[in-house]
Amino acid sequence: MNVHIGQLKPEHAGEVMTIQRAAYLQEARRYGAWDLPPLVETLDQIRDHLADGTPALGAFSGPRLVGSVRSRVDGERMEVARLSVAPDVQGGGVGRRLLEAISEHAPDDVKVVWLFTGAESEGNIAFYESAGFVRVSEHLDAVGIRCVTLEQKVI
Numbered sequence: 001m002n003v004h005i006g007q008l009k010p011e012h013a014g015e016v017m018t019i020q021r022a023a024y025l026q027e028a029r030r031y032g033a034w035d036l037p038p039l040v041e042t043l044d045q046i047r048d049h050l051a052d053g054t055p056a057l058g059a060f061s062g063p064r065l066v067g068s069v070r071s072r073v074d075g076e077r078m079e080v081a082r083l084s085v086a087p088d089v090q091g092g093g094v095g096r097r098l099l100e101a102i103s104e105h106a107p108d109d110v111k112v113v114w115l116f117t118g119a120e121s122e123g124n125i126a127f128y129e130s131a132g133f134v135r136v137s138e139h140l141d142a143v144g145i146r147c148v149t150l151e152q153k154v155i
């Protein structure tokens, strides 16, 4: 799919919320958990995150936002968060491009990019492993879902 990757700004918060909710609905259905953090995050929380200066990128098809990803930076580690692709364009390479782009936008000090996903989300895990991420640990999240953490060294 022909998309342009660009920086997300606070004014994109509404579109980000729409895509994130649509994308994470499939994860909610998989786990029977309708209060996953990406589904209950408020517009103000998204807007604040987009204003905090950490890398946040959108995939645009013309004027339409079709994917988004945000990050949290803590010293030498950057968490990739809220990777979301609109359901009708999933499987077209947009997620891969956003994942590569957010790693490329890591601040210079960052040595490791990491993320977590549900342990039963085999498609997501395969997606991250095919992008070079490796499994490092498992934990239970706040709502009791078993999660896998994967990470990748920044070259």
Ligand SMILES: CC(C)(COP(=O)(O)OP(=O)(O)OC[C@H]1O[C@@H](n2cnc3c(N)ncnc32)[C@H](O)[C@@H]1OP(=O)(O)O)[C@@H](O)C(=O)NCCC(=O)NCCS
Pocket (backbone or CB within 6 Å): 023, 024, 026, 027, 082, 083, 084, 085, 086, 089, 090, 091, 092, 093, 094, 095, 096, 097, 115, 116, 117, 118, 122, 123, 124, 126, 127, 130
């Ligand atoms: C996970 C997600 C971001 C992937 O984005 P996408 O645009 O659909 O993925 P891509 O088209 O870039 O796929 C890249 C590669 O991963 C593979 N892949 C992606 N999703 C997959 C799945 N569910 N099962 C198996 N493989 C998958 C693709 O086949 C492709 O492989 P290839 O490069 O060998 O052809 C997207 O499906 C999504 O928004 N899901 C819902 C929200 C979510 O779960 N976010 C991640 C939470 S950690």
